[in-house]
Amino acid sequence: MLALCFLTASCSWSRYDALTKDPPVVLLERPSSVGARFGATLGGGDDVLLTGGQPAQAGVALFVAGDPPAPLPATATCTDLARCRSTATPAYLPSLPGKTRCFVAGIGRGEASLDDSAGLVGTCLEGGAFKLPVPEPFKARVIEPALVPFSVLGFEGVVALASADGRLGAASPETREAWLYDPGGASFAVLPRPAYAVSSYGTTVAMVGGARPTFAVAAPADGQVILHDPASGAVRGCVKRAAPWGVVMTAFVDAGRSWLAVSDGAGRVDVLDLAALALDPGACVDPGAAARSVACAETEDLTGCSGAAFGYSLAHGDLDGDGDQELIVGAPGANVRDVPNAGAVFVFDQEGGDAPRDVLFLGAPGADDQLGAAVATTRTGAHDVVAAGLPGTRKAVAVFLCGMSPGARCQ
Numbered sequence: 001m002l003a004l005c006f007l008t009a010s011c012s013w014s015r016y017d018a019l020t021k022d023p024p025v026v027l028l029e030r031p032s033s034v035g036a037r038f039g040a041t042l043g044g045g046d047d048v049l050l051t052g053g054q055p056a057q058a059g060v061a062l063f064v065a066g067d068p069p070a071p072l073p074a075t076a077t078c079t080d081l082a083r084c085r086s087t088a089t090p091a092y093l094p095s096l097p098g099k100t101r102c103f104v105a106g107i108g109r110g111e112a113s114l115d116d117s118a119g120l121v122g123t124c125l126e127g128g129a130f131k132l133p134v135p136e137p138f139k140a141r142v143i144e145p146a147l148v149p150f151s152v153l154g155f156e157g158v159v160a161l162a163s164a165d166g167r168l169g170a171a172s173p174e175t176r177e178a179w180l181y182d183p184g185g186a187s188f189a190v191l192p193r194p195a196y197a198v199s200s201y202g203t204t205v206a207m208v209g210g211a212r213p214t215f216a217v218a219a220p221a222d223g224q225v226i227l228h229d230p231a232s233g234a235v236r237g238c239v240k241r242a243a244p245w246g247v248v249m250t251a252f253v254d255a256g257r258s259w260l261a262v263s264d265g266a267g268r269v270d271v272l273d274l275a276a277l278a279l280d281p282g283a284c285v286d287p288g289a290a291a292r293s294v295a296c297a298e299t300e301d302l303t304g305c306s307g308a309a310f311g312y313s314l315a316h317g318d319l320d321g322d323g324d325q326e327l328i329v330g331a332p333g334a335n336v337r338d339v340p341n342a343g344a345v346f347v348f349d350q351e352g353g354d355a356p357r358d359v360l361f362l363g364a365p366g367a368d369d370q371l372g373a374a375v376a377t378t379r380t381g382a383h384d385v386v387a388a389g390l391p392g393t394r395k396a397v398a399v400f401l402c403g404m405s406p407g408a409r410c411q
Contacts, residue, residue: 099127237279
């Protein structure tokens, strides 16, 4: 069940381009409780890693991500399609009343131990299954039809989830709603939707704390990202690029500032300094100088950037233990050493808020492995580690870059 190899002496921040070169990698095999395309869904937080298959189907497994990680899942949720469908964006919640280390992982009625009402459902390492209420339009138009036997439900756009600082936000493009939960998850408030967000509002969300707490809700069909105040729910403003900008987002705090990374899923990734945006609540504006772009770069070993789906997935974490965040970008369509669609994961170092720079990529060895279809990070000791999906092989890959003391860097 577990193939393990570590770099114990040193590691390199130069390009590390093949999983066949004894990398510090752990491969987690698909549990029987999880459906097809294992590794297409990932989430992480506080030494735990949530892994699932194709969204809107059965099974999400919760692994303990220690050093090394547990070879078998500690628990699972959404294993019964009659009661729950998994979500593409599992969200981590440090604690709920009487529970700790929790994930929201699906929509439906949840485990048999819960009542028959429909909502957001999940599981905790300490405390078991739970359920959160949802707006009535979302329940009636999305959740209930999804639970009808043999119903056909699209894999994308079921529900978008994001959390930060113990606060959870959700959205649905089907109902064009976004809502925020109170810290205990017992109640929620539906946010005002600006008149200019006419389509696809709620496709993707991101949450960030720090000096500029923000709940971002994307409407990628119009290339819009609407920024809400997570305390009041009020609209602060909107940033806009060419559609479908906003298909994927992640947010983080680095160098005391709040950042939002936004992708069109097909090559464009911008990192926005939220404090530097000149916002107008009544209109969408170009981010201008507040945006910094990162891009796929071809090398002798990695080619096909035009079809690499660079930005198909995004995550962030402190991989080297120096206190600064790195941006992780998945490119599942990249060709590695002439192997088509092997996939790659890029790491861009923020360096205390300076312009991101490419420091590393990891590539998969097999055709159609699609490494990077999903990416996530989880904390292990003094640094974060990266998990990257390999749905073409039905495995998820946890990539341990280095075990280092805080402030140290790989040479």
